[in-house]
Amino acid sequence: QMPQKSTVFVDLSAATMAACGAPYGLISNAAIAVIDGLIDWVGPVADLPESYNSLPKASLGGRLVTPGLIDCHTHIVHGGDRAVEFEMRLNGATYEEVARAGGGIASTVKATRAASEAQLLADALLRVDVLIAEGVTAIEVKSGYGLDTDTELRMLRVARAIMDNRPLIVKTTFLGAHATPSEYAGRADAYIDEVCIPTLRAAHTEGLVDAVDGFCEGIAFQPSQIARVFDVARELGLPVKLHAEQLSNLGGAKLAAQYGALSADHIEYLDQDGVIALANAGTTAVILPGAFYTLRETQAPPIDVLRKHGVPMALATDINPGSSPLNSLLLTLNMGCTLFRMTPEEALRGVTQNAARALGLTDMGTIAAGMRADLAVWDIKHPAELAYRIGFNPLHSRIFSGGIS
Numbered sequence: 001q002m003p004q005k006s007t008v009f010v011d012l013s014a015a016t017m018a019a020c021g022a023p024y025g026l027i028s029n030a031a032i033a034v035i036d037g038l039i040d041w042v043g044p045v046a047d048l049p050e051s052y053n054s055l056p057k058a059s060l061g062g063r064l065v066t067p068g069l070i071d072c073h074t075h076i077v078h079g080g081d082r083a084v085e086f087e088m089r090l091n092g093a094t095y096e097e098v099a100r101a102g103g104g105i106a107s108t109v110k111a112t113r114a115a116s117e118a119q120l121l122a123d124a125l126l127r128v129d130v131l132i133a134e135g136v137t138a139i140e141v142k143s144g145y146g147l148d149t150d151t152e153l154r155m156l157r158v159a160r161a162i163m164d165n166r167p168l169i170v171k172t173t174f175l176g177a178h179a180t181p182s183e184y185a186g187r188a189d190a191y192i193d194e195v196c197i198p199t200l201r202a203a204h205t206e207g208l209v210d211a212v213d214g215f216c217e218g219i220a221f222q223p224s225q226i227a228r229v230f231d232v233a234r235e236l237g238l239p240v241k242l243h244a245e246q247l248s249n250l251g252g253a254k255l256a257a258q259y260g261a262l263s264a265d266h267i268e269y270l271d272q273d274g275v276i277a278l279a280n281a282g283t284t285a286v287i288l289p290g291a292f293y294t295l296r297e298t299q300a301p302p303i304d305v306l307r308k309h310g311v312p313m314a315l316a317t318d319i320n321p322g323s324s325p326l327n328s329l330l331l332t333l334n335m336g337c338t339l340f341r342m343t344p345e346e347a348l349r350g351v352t353q354n355a356a357r358a359l360g361l362t363d364m365g366t367i368a369a370g371m372r373a374d375l376a377v378w379d380i381k382h383p384a385e386l387a388y389r390i391g392f393n394p395l396h397s398r399i400f401s402g403g404i405s
């Protein structure tokens with residue numbers, strides 16, 4: 001864990017992302033007082049209380065500061081890759097031909113089951129370091145490529161080990177209900193009862209699970225099967241989230257809302273009833289343009305309806321080797337705007353304040369007293385530049401728990 005710092009950062013503009021009237025919660029000529037790794041005060045430097053005069057000052061050279069970025073939906077731990085099936089598809093192979101050749105989730109399950117904890121960690125850290133270089137200070141990591149007890153537990157242990165190796169907050173999500181493994185082909189209910197739920201219990205006993213997720217889709221699990229997993233999550237006192245309405249509308253978002261889910265994710269096929277259910281439940285919508293782009297989908301999520309009903313929107317890479325091998329949260333910002341017409345402010349809020357909300361975190365995501373001092377310092381003049389550029393990383397430095405890292 002990085003040493004916790006006490007510093008007053010000056011010579012900066014702060015896009016606090018806090019609700020304080022100005023777009024982006026912007027405070028020009030600001031100061032941020034940090035004590036023991038937590039933000040103690042933020043505001044115009046002219047108003048800096050004298051009580052902070054004894055703290056060391058650090059100039060940020062007039063740069064723009066945002067909350068550290070949060071990637072709230074990732075499958076960043078996994079074995080192998082799916083480049084060959086990417087090539088097969090572009091050479092005209094159908095999904096069925098790819099599946100028959102052993103492609104799809106099954107090929108990543110096979111590679112993940114064969115990989116050691118050390119190999120999974122080494123591979124994940126390569127992808128994590130790319131996110132850290134973009135100013136990311138927290139990520140969520142899902143299991144779901146093991147689909148057997150040993151490998152699901154190994155994936156979650158690797159997710160926890162990331163925090164021991166990098167200055168990063170990692171929240172883990174159990175996704176045993178990601179797909180039915182080949183040994184249970186055609187027996188999804190048996191897989192849920194004999195593997196998924198017992199593995200969830202074992203993972204929880206080992207302290208490996210912060211939330212529980214599922215893939216509610218025709219090619220994955222029905223709402224009734226997801227509900228059986230969510231009932232156990234509720235019994236264990238674990239929050240839930242759900243991959244819902246990605247390729248069709250099975251009512252997954254409504255099911256998630258019934259369980260007071262932290263988030264409903266993808267939601268390209270969400271209808272107005274589903275939006276209202278999310279709004280009433282206080283569930284965050286997680287928008288995932290990487291899968292929409294990679295799968296060349298045509299149905300965009302109902303951003304305007306979500307906006308109309310005040311459903312908080314988060315934005316994430318969904319980094320996974322099959323449907324979203326997208327290793328850039330900055331590019332995700334641009335895709336959220338250009339593909340789905342989110343505004344640059346909504347997009348930035350989607351990887352800060354609302355990403356924290358999608359993970360049930362209350363100590364990060366905005367620059368405000370009491371929050372972790374996890375910040376990103378940018379060589380830009382306006383926050384909109386973060387979503388505007390394509391393939392350009394303007395990060396100057398990253399502050400984690402009050403220390404430059």
Ligand SMILES: O=C(O)CC[C@@H]1NC(=O)NC1=O
Pocket residue numbers: 104105108178215243246291320321322323
């Ligand atoms: O193709 C993969 O490996 C994951 C697919 C991915 N998982 C999910 O729940 N939705 C997706 O698009």
Ligand SMILES: [Fe+3]
Pocket residue numbers: 073075243318320
């Ligand atoms: Fe996903």
